Amino acid sequence: MARQPSRLPWSRERLEHERSIALGAVLEASSHASYNSALQSYLTFCQAHHFPIDPTPDTLSFYIVYMCHHIKPKSVSSYLSGICNQLEPIYPEVRIHRKHRLVTNTLRGCTKLRAIPTTRKRPITREELVHITSQYPPSASHDDKLFIAILLTGFHGLMRLGELAWPDKLSLRDYRKVSRCNTVNISDNTFSFLLPSHKADHTFEGNQILLHSTNTGDDPLHAFTSYLTSRDTSFPLNPELWLCADGSIPTRNWFLRRLRTHLPDKDVAGHSLRAGGATALALAGIPGYLIQAIGRWASDTFRIYIRQHPTLLAAILYNARNAT
Template identity: 40%
Template sequence: MFPGPTIPNRQPHREPWSRERLMYERAIAMGNAIDSTSRYTYGSALNSYLTFVRIHNFPVDPTEETLSFFTVYTSNFIQPRSVASYLSGVCNQLEPWFPNVRAARRSMIVTRTLEGCLRLKSVPVSRKRPLSLDDLQIVLSHFHHNPSHDDLLFISMLLTGFFALMRLGELTFADNPRLRNWRKVSRRSTVTFNDIQYSFHLPSHKADRATSLAEHAVSPTLIQAMGRWSSEAFKIYVRKHPVLLHALLFGADH
């Protein structure tokens, strides 16, 4: 028995789609489920996986054994922490055809193979020192005399990115036209300015000035809120940046 409406039906009349149209529109929607940059990266990971199974005469089916072999093989050519990203890309790209791929990725043999490769082959990450106000002053002093137009643009990007809590990706445009996304671009039409300040609307809000804020005794809770970080993401960011952790601990003393 087909259920009837519980309230008066005010829906406009809509023509039904054919099954082919539904499948086509669904494929388009699924293809745009992730950002174009992520889709490009995941596609590269899938190409690596397909090459691996082809040269080793393995079936494409991403079983636990195949994924573990792919992990140990690829870890000999790239950093194992990058292999973890490759596995995420393989799962994303193959899941429509192999629904159990994520279960295979989470299996003990794959996770322990990756953990072993991380212990055997990882090298320390070399991170740049965070920018400080003194660094900005050095840049301004360097370009103080007769700066070119490009110099002024660089200074504007540097200062805007620092004080507006923006990341590099929010200040630049991808060289590859296929990776450009106008929804992530700050519009010139939103810019307002006066004698003492300027402002514009961001399509999204992310933080990168956390160290400077911490040095000035800003509460970690406020830094997290301004950066729109989730609790777990902020903890990871602090844990991976010892300079920020030091600033949080001793910033209130200055």
């Protein structure tokens, strides 16, 4: 038997303390806030209708019927996940009740009766990227270079805006998710950096973001190197990769305010970068499994980001092949 290294034992209090920290890190701060909101919704419902808090199939089915009159059935389904997560320590059978036939059929029936078409923000096009970047001269300010670098990196890297900028709420910011400058590698035709953690990274190992030069008006390599030169001149000792002129990490609102000066319509949001990049790759004939890998999707849910009707995509790709 291999010899074990000598380790000092911990007290019961230390073990309980460390376990509490580990359990507290299971959920992201944003997920925890959403789950708390769902629980408060359920508790308010029970109090208003004089129901016991015990989440029986009967109570959960009544909750579904009531809430589906006020919000989308899909949102109610998400609420149920949060309710199960929050109440499970007190009511261990809550997940069994959630899967009860009365509950699932009630939700299915409400979805059928009150289904609402999903509306999503439109994707940004490459033509719009070229138009936006053409408005910034080489002598642009540091914040302008930062905006263009984030815009093109997010589009071509199929990145979420939350991976490039901090949340507006202080309570949701996590420094462990901030990309570091010392992970950057630049070659003649590519650049890369480490994304420390993201939504689909269940092992928390991070992912290497690698982008290739396009040699076009929306070239991410040129924009990134221009920004990086300005950043290294102003903040040579700061570890963060993305920094504004005042030394702060750009926020979601900071980026969207600038984006909407160029694209003022309300159909553009943070997801427009990721959706635009995925759609552009699909239009270029890139296979779905490669788009899924580039965007670091854990499943085929990436298909909802491709905002073109399959019939239109087929016609575009067919005409392109005939032209060549």
